[in-house]
Amino acid sequence: MEDKYLMENLMYGSKVINDLYMHGFIESSNAPIFEAFTKALQETSKLHNEIFKAMESANFYTISNVEEKKIKQTKEKLEKTCQECCNKEK
Numbered sequence: 001m002e003d004k005y006l007m008e009n010l011m012y013g014s015k016v017i018n019d020l021y022m023h024g025f026i027e028s029s030n031a032p033i034f035e036a037f038t039k040a041l042q043e044t045s046k047l048h049n050e051i052f053k054a055m056e057s058a059n060f061y062t063i064s065n066v067e068e069k070k071i072k073q074t075k076e077k078l079e080k081t082c083q084e085c086c087n088k089e090k
Helices: 003-026 031-057 068-089
Strands: none
Touching: 003 031
């Protein structure tokens, strides 16, 4: 298999696991469970970051700066969509 494909799958899997641990962390019913999920979340977050760094250094994952104009356009679009949804509820 191609390295990029494998690393993308690892990245996706770590996101799913982090999400599950985050929900356990948020909904912990007592201190020992909270501590267990906190530790698991920290460990998987660190692993996820290591995968990201490896992908970035292999040029499998590139980050580029976004123009402020595009950020404003997206913000305005989302605000408009939100307002439309709120008006439908009334």
